[in-house]
Amino acid sequence: VAPDERLGWAVVGLGDFALNQILPAFANSTHSRLAGLVSGNADKARQIAQQYGVAESGIYSYDNFDEISDNDDIDIVYIILPNALHEEFTVRGAQAGKHVLCEKPMAPTVEACQRMIEACRDNDRKLMIAYREQFEPHNLAAIKAIREGMVGDVNLLSVNAGVSLDPEAPSAQWRLNKALAGGGSLYDIGIYALNASRYLLGEEPTQVFARIHSREDDPRFAQVEDNVAFQLIFPNGAVANCTSSYSTPKNNEASVFGTKAWLRMAPLSNYYNHWLIVDDGNQRIEPSIQEISQFAAEMDHLSRCVQDDTAPHASGEEGMQDVRIIRAIYESAATGEMVSI
Ligand code: NDP
Structure with a gap:
């Protein structure tokens, strides 16, 4: 216009x-x-x-x-x-x-x-x-492929997000401060794995199970967590295995395993240079997708x-649902129990 x-x-x-x-x-x-x-x-x-x-x-x-x-x-x-x-x-x-x-x-x-x-x-x-990433064309193509049945019934997802958080970086001052950040790697980047699991499956998880581990001798993690592994259980039976970490070189990826094919995005949520493949065990498709400014x-x-x-596509309710699940992930890690959402 x-x-x-x-x-x-x-x-x-x-x-x-x-x-x-x-x-x-x-x-x-x-x-x-x-x-x-x-x-x-x-x-x-x-x-x-x-x-x-x-x-x-x-x-x-x-x-x-x-x-x-x-x-x-x-x-x-x-x-x-x-x-x-x-x-x-x-x-x-x-x-x-x-x-x-x-x-x-x-x-x-x-x-x-x-x-x-x-x-x-x-x-x-x-x-x-x-x-x-809900406006990013590779992610949109993956959602479409899953909705159209290209991978069959989805049973498993593996979604991971990591960065190496430099404690000297100016933004680390608030990212490592619980009062300003809310939490650690889970709030900051684990949320990409969580949100992607939800939009790839198009369902809401009903249960979560999680472990959190931060090395005690690492001064970065006096207030917020480093490594998080969480599992989301979806109503159709699918299980998403997700991780986030502040102690790995930058990475983010999603693999979706269905009865007919598996689909992989690596990276999943970079600013640019996404990559999507779909593989049915015999044939691999790597669609050519134009990058845009998300x-x-x-x-x-x-x-x-x-x-x-x-109404905007990614509403306040959408943001609140991730926060609700993040709180359930912390609760599961603290209690060692599966938490219903
Ligand atoms: P930065 O620390 O680089 O920037 C935050 C800015 O907030 C500061 O530069 C400052 O701006 C302002 N600010 C106001 N009060 C404070 C305070 N008490 N402490 C620190 N900064 C303050 O952080 P990021 O830009 O990396 O992240 C900002 C937000 O964006 C976060 O919510 C983060 O999760 C999100 N984010 C999202 C990304 C995405 O891909 N969608 C990627 C990166 C971040 P000023 O000097 O102008 O006052």
């Missing part, structure tokens, strides 16, 4: 992900344009505003964020803050009359997720959680939902 018909977005929090992935992605958007920046660092905000052509009047701090209600040039706020701050800024954004895209994980607790959903509903604003696709999806008054 014409540039002046695109919806105006304000990015809240100018950290690593916002600066390096989201701000550049506006160049690939068709329905969204950058119109505001919210930051605790006024110098950085001014410099980034200059770089991206954002007006001085579109710059806010966390203190005067509520004044964004007076800015008609901004329709949507995109919350890219440490996890425990998602609730406050989603609620304040909705109260200021703005629609909200909020990063994953939605919030540390189910109760916080509920308050976010209510605030957006009470203010008649749309709320979407930024599950970018970030632009998800932002444009919400812009279009606002323009057309339709």
